[in-house]
Amino acid sequence: xxxxLLLAEAAAQAGEVPIGAVVVRDxxxxxxxxxETRARPDPTAHAEMLAIRRAAEALGQERxxxxxxxxxxxxxxxxxxxxxxxxxxxxxxxxxxxKGGGVEHGARVFDQPTCHHRPEIYAGLGEGxxxxxxxxxxxxxx
Amino acid sequence: xxxxLLLAEAAAQAGEVPIGAVVVRDxxxxxxxxxETRARPDPTAHAEMLAIRRAAEALGQERxxxxxxxxxxxxxxxxxxxxxxxxxxxxxxxxxxxKGGGVEHGARVFDQPTCHHRPEIYAGLGEGxxxxxxxxxxxxxx
Numbered sequence: 001x002x003x004x005l006l007l008a009e010a011a012a013q014a015g016e017v018p019i020g021a022v023v024v025r026d027x028x029x030x031x032x033x034x035x036e037t038r039a040r041p042d043p044t045a046h047a048e049m050l051a052i053r054r055a056a057e058a059l060g061q062e063r064x065x066x067x068x069x070x071x072x073x074x075x076x077x078x079x080x081x082x083x084x085x086x087x088x089x090x091x092x093x094x095x096x097x098x099k100g101g102g103v104e105h106g107a108r109v110f111d112q113p114t115c116h117h118r119p120e121i122y123a124g125l126g127e128g129x130x131x132x133x134x135x136x137x138x139x140x141x142x
Numbered sequence: 143x144x145x146x147l148l149l150a151e152a153a154a155q156a157g158e159v160p161i162g163a164v165v166v167r168d169x170x171x172x173x174x175x176x177x178e179t180r181a182r183p184d185p186t187a188h189a190e191m192l193a194i195r196r197a198a199e200a201l202g203q204e205r206x207x208x209x210x211x212x213x214x215x216x217x218x219x220x221x222x223x224x225x226x227x228x229x230x231x232x233x234x235x236x237x238x239x240x241k242g243g244g245v246e247h248g249a250r251v252f253d254q255p256t257c258h259h260r261p262e263i264y265a266g267l268g269e270g271x272x273x274x275x276x277x278x279x280x281x282x283x284x
Contacts, residue, residue: 006147007233020157036257037204037227038204040199040204041198041199041202041203041204041207042195042198042199042204043194043198043204043206043224043227043228043229044191044195044198045192045226046229049186052186053184053186054184055181056182056184056185056186056220057182057184060181060183061183062179062182062184062208063185063186064185072263076223076227077219077220077222077223077226077244077249077251077254077256077257078219078220078221078224078226078227079220079223080180080219080223081143081182081218081219081220081221081222081223081244081249082185082186084219084220085179085186085218085220086185086186087185095194095224098256099256100256100258101256102219102223102249102251102254102256102272106251106255106256107219107223107244107249107250107251107254107256107257108249109219109244109248109249109260112242112244112248112249113248114218114219114240114241114242114244114247114248114249115219115248116261125181135199
């Protein structure tokens with residue numbers, strides 16, 4: 001989560017919403033990414049999506065079986081869907097997101113009968129720091 | 143929808159799940175894609191995701207305001223989330239997907255209070271042909 005938070009901080013400095021994500025397997029970092037929606041521009045370029053795409057490319061496989069995803073904010077419905085498609089084993093996220101989250105809020109993607117894979121979910125590690133990064137970012141842009 | 147169905151048919155011939163998507167603005171095709179999850183490999187490479195990414199790149203903007211998305215199958219939660227992020231104006235899909243859909247089934251992404259944009263939705267045009275493509279594809283692989 002330390003690395004995900006550093007990626008989020010770098011994203012903020014680049015003018016992107018500060019969210020970072022890291023894919024890990026057996027203690028080894030397979031891929032990492034920060035949010036890049038503005039730079040590309042690409043509305044799907046959330047940190048989780050980019051980290052999953054890069055991990056699949058690095059491993060040469062569609063399913064990231066045995067891989068964990070660490071991300072600084074509760075994934076939205078799009079990213080939760082991608083996590084299910086990728087068969088991520090464990091999802092760790094820092095801050096929860098009542099406004100846009102799709103795990104414990106809104107679409108609750110993993111709780112649906114149409115969801116073909118539900119990772120183990122651990123929330124809250126690094127929550128304070130992740131939330132502060134987002135708060136400061138949006139406060140500075142007002 | 144004719145073009146989306148042709149893309150789906152080509153995907154089947156390439157060994158991919160036969161789904162096609164086209165982004166249109168003011169009657170002009172901005173981007174199109176077929177499912178490419180196996181070829182890349184990339185679990186997020188659904189036809190809708192690729193078409194949205196290509197349209198954003200082609201237009202140089204994160205939000206596809208005024209653009210319509212035509213796709214041969216009801217989008218899953220991931221793709222519905224991407225459609226909301228991209229601010230797609232109208233969503234047209236052919237077959238509905240009780241097992242994996244995220245629009246009228248499961249996560250019902252656009253009906254959630256956390257969803258920041260809901261397109262106009264039109265379902266059923268080309269339904270028979272889209273469903274037959276999928277049925278034949280999976281039957282041949284059994």
